Amino acid sequence: MMKRALLASLTAIAMAPAVAADPATINWTKIPAATVPLFYPGQSSYEWLLSDKHPGAQGIQANLPCAGCHQGQEKKLGESLVKGGPLEPSPVKGKDATKELKVQAAYDDKNAYLRFQWKTNANKPGIEYPYYRFDGKEWKVYGEPRLNKSVQEGKQVAMYEDRLTLMIDDGKVPGFDKQGCWLTCHTGERDMPNVAAKADAQKVLKKNDVRKYLPASRTNPSDWTTVKSPDEIAKLKAEGGFVDLIQWRAHRSNPVGGVDDGYVLEYRNFDKGKNHFASNMDNEKKVPKFMYDAKKFKSKATTAKDVGKRDPFLITGVNAVPFDPAAGWKEGDMVPRYYLQPAEGSAADNKGAGTWKGGMWTVVITRPLGLANPDDKAFKDGGVYSVGFAVHDDNITTRGHHVSFVKTLGFGAKADIQAVKLK
Incomplete structure (x- = not known):
């Protein structure tokens, strides 16, 4: 882990511009911590919330x-959903029902600093x-x-990165302060009921699948195929009718000191610019784009027996x-599906550093105040924001994540999570 932390630190220093405060020097013992309960949601989509199958549907319809109904019930909900049933057709063995996310926030004249454990x-x-x-x-x-299915049937090994996600709104997305991330979770999306066929997604979205979207981006909010016109989507975006989506990734951003900057509107989009990671497959030649430098990695590839070592x-x-x-490639040689790189443009706004020790991740995200990009929600002194968390x-x-109900984050203002002004 020392080697990994050093690699991340050196890479981050090389790629990141100077910040007002060094997050590593903040005395977090002086910053109040909020404990946010997370729970396993299964397939409880926006459509399900509005359906007769949900006892609280009338409340959702009334915004x-x-x-209001489920505060303090996160443990009960998670335990009920994770074991399988109508909202979980594919229960994952050994999956936690709940998690506790410790959240701290600080800021100065230039940046917001968010710490998670x-x-x-x-x-x-x-x-x-x-x-x-x-x-x-x-x-x-x-x-x-x-x-x-391939993993659950034993045909593939289970493998994926740990991830922390924040959704942020400044009051311009109707209902987000009430339903939070459920506004973005719909039938037809990956691993949800009635998953859209690739051909249908390409025809409607020019994408290979359906991902998060906001109800306001559809003429029928419960039908992913009814996407509004490009002009209507552009108008919604210009009016701030999107939620910011910040994602820290243990594999695809942390090693280069980065954190994804994206937004959800008609799709789950990345901000303008170049992201921290890119596909390592040359789709024309059907071979990888990059391999390991044997002088630095000690080999040009890795193998299954070396995973985790x-x-x-x-x-x-x-x-x-x-x-x-x-x-001289041999059967069993492996290279990563994604390579990492310096981010550019609005996609490079966020910086981050995560370390794992004793069974716990500690992640600190740095985000500039007052961002003026058209794909960002700007943190400002005195501002209060609706936020949703997921791990x-x-x-x-x-x-397959754990999610929170909506919380508020305030900078010099009263909120569930109050950021402390650094001196």
Whole structure:
């Protein structure tokens, strides 16, 4: 872990601009901590919330807060949903029902600093992400998340990165302060009921699948196919009718000191610019784009037996070199599915550092105040924001996370989580 922390620190220093305060020097013992309960939600989509199957449907239709009925029931809800039933057709063995997320916030004249801590299900950090494995002829995916049928049937190994997610709104998205992330979770999305066919998603969205979206982006909020026109979507975005989506990833952002900056409107979008990670597959040549630099990684590839024994990250300018098809590839050789790189533009707004010790992640995210990009929600002194939190843990993605009800985050203002002004 010392080597991993050093790699992340050196890479972050090289890639990140100077910040007003060094987050590592903040005395977090002086910053109040809020404990936010998270629970496993299963397939409780926006459509389900509004249906007769949900006893509180009338409250949702009246725009009442989820927490109005369920505050303090996170443990009960999680235990009921995680074991399987109508809202969980594919229960994951050993999955935690709940988690506690410790949240602290501070700020100065330039940045907001958010610190998070949570215990992991596994006794090791979830830093692995699926690979491309050479089978002697072709490069095929090795490893998948635990909700996938191939993993549950034992045909693939369980593998996915740990992740922390924040959704943020400044009052411009109707209902987010009441229903939070459930506004973005719909039938047709990955691992949800009636998953959209790839051909249908390509026809309607020009994407391979359906991901998070806001009801306001559809003419029929419960039908993902009814996307409003590009002009209407652009108008919603210009009016601030989107939620900011910040994601810290243990494999695809943390090693380069980054944190995803995105937003949800008609789809789960990344901010403008270049993200911290990119696909390592050349779709025309059907071979990887990069391999490990053997001089720095001690080999050009890794193998299944080495998974978990050394840092797996493939980083441009650090330990990645262009793929050489004549390098003598053998069956079982593996390279990461994604390579890491410096982010650019609005996508590079957030910085982050995460360390795992004693079964717990500690993650600090730095975000500039007063961002003026059209794809950002700007934190400001005196502002209060609706926030939702989620943690992906133990080799899982999509809906297999633990989520919170909506909380408020305030900067110099009263809120559930009050940021402390640094002197």
